[in-house]
Amino acid sequence: MTEGKRSSQIFTGARVLGYVSTHVPFVARFIKRRGETLVCTSVGKWFHTYGCDKFRLLSVSGEHPGPITCMCGDSFHVYTASENDIYAWRRGCELKHVYKGHQAPIHKLLPFGIHIISIDEDNVLKIFDIKEETEFLDLRFDEKIFKISTICHPPTYLNKILLGSKQGQLQLWNIRTSKLVFTFDGWKSAVTVTEPAPAIDVVAIALENGKIVLHNLRYDQVVMEFIHDWGKVSCLSFRMDGVPMMITGSTQGHLVMWDLEEKRVKIQIQSAHFSKIAGLQCLTSEPVMITNSRDNSLKMWIFDMPDGGARLLKKREGHALPPNLVRYCEPNGENILAAGRDSSLHIMNTITETFNKSMGKASYNRKASKKKKRTQFDYQILPPITKLSSCMLRDKQWDSIASLHEGMYLATTWSYNKICMGKHKLKPPEMEKRVLATCLIVTHCGNFVIVGYSNGQIHKFNMQSGLYRGHYGNENRVAHKGAIRGVETDLCNQRVISVGADDRLKFWHFKAASTPYHVLKLEESVNMTKCQRESGLLALANEDFSITLVDIDTMKVIRKFEGHVGKINDIDFDCQSRWLVTSSMDCTICTWDIPSAQLVDIFCVEQPCTSLSMSPTGDFLATTHVGELGVFLWANRHLYDKIFLKPIDRNAVNIPQLKLPTTTAEKPDIDDIGTIDLGEEQEYKSPEQISEELLTLSGQPTSRWLNLLNLDVVKRRNKPKTPLTVPKSAPFFLPTIPSLELEFDLEKDKQGDSNKKLLIPDTLSTLTPFAKKLNACEKVEDYNECLAKLKSLSPSSIEAEVTSMAPDAGGCLEVMKQFLKMLDVLFQTNRDFELAQSYLSLFLKTHTKTISKEEELRKSLESVEESATQSWSKLQNYLLYNICVVKALKDM
Structure with missing residues (x-):
């Protein structure tokens, strides 16, 4: 760098x-x-x-x-x-x-x-x-007198708009004449929403004190009033399908539906959103309503309930609070698990947004939370997820995801297949409530989950039944002196590796063991761990901001990486175990080359990266950042570009700062949208110039050359069922020139007797005009003119021309040799490749016997064969090369 x-x-x-x-x-x-x-x-x-x-x-x-x-x-x-x-x-x-x-x-x-x-x-x-x-x-407008808060256009009021103010007054303005038409005194409360009603002259006005007024503008009279007791009204709409109903959204996320005929509340939906409802609109002529909120959700509701209420039909939602944990969960690298500060777990698809799903919020009792209809203050909701581990091998049979929660000792399970929270709450027996769960890992087989705790204990549970299956450590169930900082298992479920606050790395047999079979003394205190089971490498993020790499097979420290200047938030391996990617509170993301033990890439981001995960296929790096609601994907350039990595000295270079990825590819700034830089324009190459390096096609429709060998079949298929009617002979005739094209001989015999009735040409010839032109060719340009003439003919005419070249059909051997020479020139120039192949096939099919008897034609055909072989060899090489490249990309 x-x-x-x-x-x-x-x-x-x-x-x-x-x-x-x-x-x-x-x-x-x-x-x-x-x-x-x-x-x-x-x-x-x-x-x-x-x-x-x-x-x-x-x-x-x-x-x-x-x-x-x-x-x-x-x-x-x-x-x-x-x-x-x-x-x-x-x-x-x-x-x-x-x-x-x-x-x-x-x-x-x-x-x-x-x-x-x-x-x-x-x-x-x-x-x-x-x-x-x-x-x-x-x-x-003067802010002290009239601070504008709302604006709307009452229907049928030509050139007029209604303005609401924070002082409570409303003004009707004619914008064409720039004059104030009328001032409404208001109700001594700030106007928050104004919405025209389906009835003429009526406007719904929502006030800051919770009152909703339906006011007639023409007569300046109140039609009806409502009191909103579920927070301030943030948005308002009327049903546009003929039902007299008004819907209001509140700052607390509730929806209230008002019956305008009975002047009362029809029904309410509590916590339709988990934050202030920003937008609300009923669609025209449809019993459908759409809402959106700052909780990062968009929802569609349909009015088909027996009581006249609405139910949720469709939704698109993300995390309401910034996610703090992200993990790839499938071997194909298409789906990501993301856990947020809102206690929810989401599945995000990297290919299309349509497949994104929400697994819901973690709850002590999921059924009880559902009965409460998702109230905003649900005391069953668990704290945010802090740790996550998954295995999809047994996903169809039982829960496949285990998670820990902030400040709790129990572990919860989730079903990826059912897209919901699981039924198990994993608690070790006789555990004090002040003890916290600090780390966990789901085994490679998906049958067990191992959880480490702040009191130094490590317990094992069964994922299918949720039953307790033992512990690691002495009789007091203590595995380490101090909190467990990390627990991992190997690929074959033979070993369990644990790291504690006592700076000891211990290796246990997977079956319940009272003592470890190996203990490794560490030089630094460990903050977190990450194990790559396929390669047997264990990464330890230390509290001194360094990373230690341990080989779990030899049980020795093999690498140590130093370079971060802040707390390490997350670490992960790439799919080939060649790179180790780390993120830190110093806002940097580093990539370490494991074989060379060197830093090979580093970049800085605007907000610290709180979690990262490398795709199992190696195509993307997924990250989450402080204060950001999204999961950001970074493409791996190594898959599609030549990269030569060199060791980097962090102190000797300026660290590049990258902007976080956006929803689309990077585009020019919006201010510079009018100036488009096209760069250096490539020089135009004509088909003739391209044919010097590549093979070019003629661009002719396939009907002109594809069926030349099967014209007899086409003619037989298209034969009319009824015979053609021959028109009556004309009362006179004109002499014609013998050819396939109808041409009249209008020249008179100047030397002969003018009274002669028979016109006899000076030279008798049976060659067609095309054959005559072909026979006179001497240069390459002449053959190009013949080829252009052949392109203009129909398939039947082309077949007739080729057939008439034989000596017994009115042609001659010289014309046949000239035709072969034209094909030879066509192959050598690398142009009109498909036409040359088609014309050659038709010629061989028609004149096989004649070619076998004439030695001159056989010699000409040998030259054509050599040129055709070279052309096809060039095309075949390009095809095989492209097939190999595509196959190599698929196997990566």
């Missing part, structure tokens, strides 16, 4: 998994051409577009300069606000317009016909022309 290097030698950012939604309300747009409603959700500097039919991710937008603050949309564009600018997007990913002019961040947007209305935090309202990108209107 040279000084000033900007990237990692091995890893490059690929993409991020697990982002679904933020606190910004979503945008729902019905696309008539698709016949589908599309939902756009903000995920920071990007927004995702989902299709409601299958609720799958369709596209990801370009990167904004800052986080998206608000969104809106119409039938043509999706509008997003980031910092002080507004962006208009088509098809979810194509930037069409940029609107500049605000001096403060924008927090409200509203599409209004051919204009877009925006309000910034300085209380300035601006209106832009969508196509022209010009400013149409600028209104400034």
